[in-house]
Amino acid sequence: MQGIFRPIGVLWKVLFLLHFIITLLLLYPLFYVFLTRKQWYPMAFKLKRFWAHMLLFPVGIFYTVDYRFKPLPGKTYVFCANHTSYIDIILSYCIIAPYFVFMGKQELEKVPLFNIFFKDMNILVNRKSMTASYQAFRRAAQELKSGHSVILFPEGTISRKAPILKDFKSGAFRLAIDEQVEIIPITFENNWKFLEDKAFLQGNMRPGLARIVVHEPISTIGLSDRDVEILKLKVKQTIEGPLKKYI
Numbered sequence: 001m002q003g004i005f006r007p008i009g010v011l012w013k014v015l016f017l018l019h020f021i022i023t024l025l026l027l028y029p030l031f032y033v034f035l036t037r038k039q040w041y042p043m044a045f046k047l048k049r050f051w052a053h054m055l056l057f058p059v060g061i062f063y064t065v066d067y068r069f070k071p072l073p074g075k076t077y078v079f080c081a082n083h084t085s086y087i088d089i090i091l092s093y094c095i096i097a098p099y100f101v102f103m104g105k106q107e108l109e110k111v112p113l114f115n116i117f118f119k120d121m122n123i124l125v126n127r128k129s130m131t132a133s134y135q136a137f138r139r140a141a142q143e144l145k146s147g148h149s150v151i152l153f154p155e156g157t158i159s160r161k162a163p164i165l166k167d168f169k170s171g172a173f174r175l176a177i178d179e180q181v182e183i184i185p186i187t188f189e190n191n192w193k194f195l196e197d198k199a200f201l202q203g204n205m206r207p208g209l210a211r212i213v214v215h216e217p218i219s220t221i222g223l224s225d226r227d228v229e230i231l232k233l234k235v236k237q238t239i240e241g242p243l244k245k246y247i
Helices: 002-034 038-059 087-095 106-110 114-118 130-145 171-179 225-246
Strands: 061-067 077-081 100-105 123-125 149-152 182-188 208-214
Touching (some): 002 038, 038 061, 061 087, 077 171, 077 225, 087 100, 087 182, 087 208, 100 106, 100 130, 106 114, 106 123, 130 149, 130 171, 171 225
Parallel strands (some): 061 208, 077 149, 100 123
Antiparallel strands (some): 182 208
16 A cells, blocks of 8 residues: 555655745745844744744644643743654744744755755754854853743754654753753654655655644753753653654
8 A cells, every 4th residue: 555655645745845945935035034133033933933834734734732831922941852854843833932943953054045044043053063062052042041942853863763762962951951941842743654754755755634742841940960861861751752652
C-alpha cells in the first residue's frame, strides 16, 4: 500500500513547497518593510502567524492543541519543543500568540528569501563554534531581559528516529536558569507523519491532523548550574510523555 500512495505523497510535497514559495513571495514586500526597524518586529511577528496558518490549512494540515497551560501575555518564557519536521517551526507560530524570538540552526541562513527572518529578528546558533554559540545565547538572554520569550529545539536538529527523542543539549536550560524564567515544554506528537526530514522522494509526506501538547511551566527559581542535568531530564521526560504511545 505504501508504494501505491507514494506518487500521491510526492505530488502533495511538491504542492506544499510551491505553496510555501508562492505565499512567501507574495508577503515578502511586507516582511521586508516590517523587518527594517525593530519597533516594527511585532507586526512582522503577527504577519508570520498569519502566514503560518495560510501555509497549513490550504494543503490539508490542521492541528489540535492540548493547552495544559496558556502562555501569559507580558511574561517571558523559554519554550522547549521536540523537533521531528519542518512543520514544527510553522506550528510554533500558530500555537503561541505572545511575541517570541526563534532560535534556529545556522544552516537556515542559507535558505533563500526565508533567511530574511534571521538577519536580526531571530537568532541563529552555530553549534560547531563555542564562541558563536555563546554569543547566540547571550543574545537570547538579552531578548529575555527585554521581555521577549525564546523558543528553541533542545535536540539541536531534527530527529531522524522520530518520535524517539535525541539527546538534549544544555544551552536552553542554562539560559532559563541564568535568567530565572520558566520553561514551557511543547510536544509535537505526530508531525513526522506529515513531512519527514528525509530525501525528497523518501519519508512520510501527506496532509493530516497534527496533535500538540503545551505543558505546564517548569520553574527555575532558585536553580543553579549544578541543576542543569536534573532540569534537562525533567523537561525531556515531560515532552516524551505524549510520545510513548507512538513508540
